[in-house]
Amino acid sequence: xxxxxxxxxxxxxxxxxxxxxxxxxxxxxxxxxxxxxxxxxxxxxxxxxxxxxxxxxxxxxxxxxxxxxxxxxxxxxxxxxxxxxxxxxxxxxxxxxxxxxxxxxxxxxxxxxxxxxxxxxxxxxxxxxxxxxxxxxxxxxxxxxxxxxxxxxxxxxxxxxxxxxxxxxxxxxxxxxxxxxxxxxxxxxxxxxxxxxxxxxxxxxxxxxxxxxxxxxxxxxxxxxxxxxxxxxxxxxxxxxxxxxxxxxxxxxxxxxxxxxxxxxxxxxxxxxxxxxxxxxxxxxxxxxxxxxxxxxxxxxxxxxxxxxxxxxxxxxxxxxxxxxx
Amino acid sequence: xxxxxxxxxxxxxxxxxxxxxxxxxxxxxxxxxxxxxxxxxxxxxxxxxxxxxxxxxxxxxxxxxxxxxxxxxxxxxxxxxxxxxxxxxxxxxxxxxxxxxxxxxxxxxxxxxxxxxxxxxxxxxxxxxxxxxxxxxxxxxxxxxxxxxxxxxxxxxxxxxxxxxxxxxxxxxxxxxxxxxxxxxxxxxxxxxxxxxxxxxxxxxxxxxxxxxxxxxxxxxxxxxxxxxxxxxxxxxxxxxxxxxxxxxxxxxxxxxxxxxxxxxxxxxxxxxxxxxxxxxxxxx
Numbered sequence: 362x363x364x365x366x367x368x369x370x371x372x373x374x375x376x377x378x379x380x381x382x383x384x385x386x387x388x389x390x391x392x393x394x395x396x397x398x399x400x401x402x403x404x405x406x407x408x409x410x411x412x413x414x415x416x417x418x419x420x421x422x423x424x425x426x427x428x429x430x431x432x433x434x435x436x437x438x439x440x441x442x443x444x445x446x447x448x449x450x451x452x453x454x455x456x457x458x459x460x461x462x463x464x465x466x467x468x469x470x471x472x473x474x475x476x477x478x479x480x481x482x483x484x485x486x487x488x489x490x491x492x493x494x495x496x497x498x499x500x501x502x503x504x505x506x507x508x509x510x511x512x513x514x515x516x517x518x519x520x521x522x523x524x525x526x527x528x529x530x531x532x533x534x535x536x537x538x539x540x541x542x543x544x545x546x547x548x549x550x551x552x553x554x555x556x557x558x559x560x561x562x563x564x565x566x567x568x569x570x571x572x573x574x575x576x577x578x579x580x581x582x583x584x585x586x587x588x589x590x591x592x593x594x595x596x597x598x599x600x601x602x603x604x605x606x607x608x609x610x611x612x613x614x615x616x617x618x619x620x621x622x623x624x625x626x627x628x629x630x631x632x633x634x635x636x637x638x639x640x641x642x643x644x645x646x647x648x649x650x651x652x653x654x655x656x657x658x659x660x661x662x663x664x665x666x667x668x669x670x671x672x673x674x675x676x677x678x679x680x681x682x683x684x685x686x687x
Numbered sequence: 688x689x690x691x692x693x694x695x696x697x698x699x700x701x702x703x704x705x706x707x708x709x710x711x712x713x714x715x716x717x718x719x720x721x722x723x724x725x726x727x728x729x730x731x732x733x734x735x736x737x738x739x740x741x742x743x744x745x746x747x748x749x750x751x752x753x754x755x756x757x758x759x760x761x762x763x764x765x766x767x768x769x770x771x772x773x774x775x776x777x778x779x780x781x782x783x784x785x786x787x788x789x790x791x792x793x794x795x796x797x798x799x800x801x802x803x804x805x806x807x808x809x810x811x812x813x814x815x816x817x818x819x820x821x822x823x824x825x826x827x828x829x830x831x832x833x834x835x836x837x838x839x840x841x842x843x844x845x846x847x848x849x850x851x852x853x854x855x856x857x858x859x860x861x862x863x864x865x866x867x868x869x870x871x872x873x874x875x876x877x878x879x880x881x882x883x884x885x886x887x888x889x890x891x892x893x894x895x896x897x898x899x900x901x902x903x904x905x906x907x908x909x910x911x912x913x914x915x916x917x918x919x920x921x922x923x924x925x926x927x928x929x930x931x932x933x934x935x936x937x938x939x940x941x942x943x944x945x946x947x948x949x950x951x952x953x954x955x956x957x958x959x960x961x962x963x964x965x966x967x968x969x970x971x972x
Contacts, residue, residue, distance in 0.1 A: 366763075366766060366770070369770050369833055370766070370769070370770055372774075373769075373770050373773045373774045373833070373837075374773055374774075377774045377777055377778055377837070378777055378781060381778070381781045381782065381785075382781075382879075385785060385875055385878070386875050389873055389874055389875050402794070402795040402796060404793065405789045405793040405794070405795035405798075406795065408785045408786060408788060408789035408793065408874075409785070409786045409789045409790070409795075409801070411782045411785060412782050412783060412785065412786035412845055412849060413786075413801070415782065415838070415841055415842040415845055416804075416805070416808065416842060416845055416846070418820075418823075418838075418842060419816060419820060419838070419839060419841075419842025419843060420808050420811060420816060420842060420843070420846070421808075422819065423815065423816035423817075423818075423819035423820050424811060424815050424816060426818075426819035427815050427816070427818060427819060430818060430819070476710075479710075480707070480710060483703055483706060483707045483710075484707065486703060487703070487704065487707060492711075493707055493710075493711050495958070496711045496714050496715050497710070497711065497714050498958075498962075499714070499715075499718065499951075499954065500714070500718070501965070502899060502947075502950040502951060502953065502954040502961070503718075503903065503946075503947045503950055504902070504903035504904075504905065504921075504922050504946060504947075504950075505903065505905065506903075506905050506921075506922045506925045506926050506929075506943075506946070507903075507925065507943040507944075507946050507947050509926075509929070510925065510929065510939045510940065510942070510943040511717045511718060511720070511721045511943060512717060513929070513939075514717075514720060514721060514724065514936055514939070514940065515717050515720065517936075524734065524735055524736065525736065526732065526733065526734070526735065526736050526737070526936075528716060528717070528720055528736070528737075528738075531736050531738075562714065562717065565714075567965060570962055570965055570966065571965070571966060574966060619810050619812075622812065623812050623814065625905070625906050626905045626906065626922075629905065629926065630905075630925075630926050630929055633930075641814075642812075642814055642906075645814055645817075646909075646910075649818060649910075655818055658818060659818060661814075662812070662814045662815045662817070662818075663815070665812040665814055665815065666811065666812060666815050669810050669811070669812060672810050673807050673809075673810050673811075676806055676807070676809060676810065677803055677806050677807055680803070680806050681803075
């Protein structure tokens with residue numbers, strides 16, 4: 362560790378909070394003895410100013426700029442109309458990218474939800490619930506990059522006859538007689554699924570935790586009443602648990618969809634989008650850094666925004682209806 | 688927390704346990720394989736399955752860790768990850784707390800409108816901001832600096848932080864604040880002595896959520912730090928290693944485990960707050 366690193370660490374740990382506390386103390390000094398006029402708008406402006414400035418610089422202004430850039434050429438000089446969008450929806454590689462994203466969207470969301478619900482329901486009935494849930498939730502704490510390495514190792518492939526060091530091929534060789542080891546990440550028939558499995562492994566814990574909280578919220582007497590009426594476990598699940606869980610499932614599904622649309626790291630680390638595995642965010646990164654085509658990169662980003670706008674509107678509506686409790 | 692009783696039939700109980708244990712094993716095995724492999728010597732990793740190491744003769748080594756920490760740059764990157772993650776957690780939370788206090792307890796024009804915009808920004812894909820922000824950093828000569836990535840993470844973390852803290856602060860007992868005002872306390876006094884201490888549960892969840900997000904981030908670091916090794920966090924260093932070492936599993940597994948240490952520590956000690964943050968964050972995505 363050189364002296365510059367130590368200096369940065371000191372600035373990071375001490376300087377930044379001191380600066381912010383100093384700012385707010387100083388701005389209150391400037392307002393002087395007006396301390397009791399708590400409805401003063403000027404004071405509120407001082408308190409929200411740092412947040413508003415950063416939100417404008419890092420979110421509002423860039424979003425507007427990106428929309429404008431998407432109508433310009435590769436070097437952002439002249440306007441090209443909707444040419445970049447035409448490219449996004451007609452180019453063969455781009456269509457493949459969109460197909461992959463749809464595959465992620467359907468498979469990832471559906472399987473993650475199903476597993477999350479299944480584990481939440483099953484764990485609710487055993488004594489080791491906390492341990493089981495911790496195990497499934499653990500991958501949420503690690504980075505996509507580490508998960509990518511973990512699963513690249515899981516999928517490792519050695520030619521038939523050689524000892525398999527990848528767990529997936531080793532287990533399948535042991536279980537299925539005459540099994541031919543697969544190069545999961547290279548075979549174009551399996552590689553997208555193999556990547557989606559990593560996503561599912563990471564995110565099921567998230568779905569499980571939220572759904573589990575929902576299940577705990579279902580009153581026991583409702584379930585008991587159904588049992589006394591002679592309903593079996595499946596009927597209880599179908600006609601009591603599911604309808605009561607529906608709002609929670611919607612929230613989880615929405616969150617998963619937002620995340621899956623932005624998926625980047627898993628693909629970047631494991632295949633870098635090669636062999637037909639590219640998704641929207643990776644394509645955008647390549648347009649940006651490999652091809653320096655800011656017009657196309659921006660158009661791809663705007664597609665992401667458009668896909669997410671319904672969720673945005675839903676959130677705003679929910680907030681307005683719920684008022685303070687949203 | 689209550690348990691929902693279910694059928695006591697022994698066979699269905701057995702199937703229930705079997706399914707759950709198989710699922711748990713399936714979830715645990717990938718991480719276990721990584722951990723075991725990171726302590727195995729190179730020649731064994733590439734020729735035998737990691738599970739063979741669980742039986743004698745036990746042949747383990749620390750040399751993979753020694754290599755990645757020094758020549759593999761993971762030591763420096765660990766420090767870089769800390770330098771990036773600490774201010775990127777403190778800054779958005781403190782700035783958001785200022786704003787949330789104003790949104791919850793002050794009156795000012797366009798309050799509702801600004802807050803609706805913030806809710807809209809909750810789900811905006813960051814990809815939408817990359818090009819203009821990168822251009823801005825390039826113009827200011829900030830690309831590749833820690834300050835740039837601190838500011839970027841702060842900007843990106845703010846909508847959720849403001850949203851969460853404002854909702855929490857709004858529910859704090861108004862009578863306590865009221866009497867403090869009447870006693871002549873200034874806003875900073877009320878903020879630092881009453882609001883912040885009372886908001887600790889929300890701040891703790893938020894801090895863990897934001898810290899883990901920044902610690903595990905690859906995209907933002909990749910773009911605004913520009914791949915310079917001297918400032919690269921662990922995620923960037925690891926993804927470079929994947930490209931350059933290919934099948935060098937002894938290094939990749941050790942590096943991945945080093946990067947997981949801190950998140951796992953946080954996970955096992957502060958799981959309650961982490962889960963709470965996740966629950967609260969389910970609108971964000």
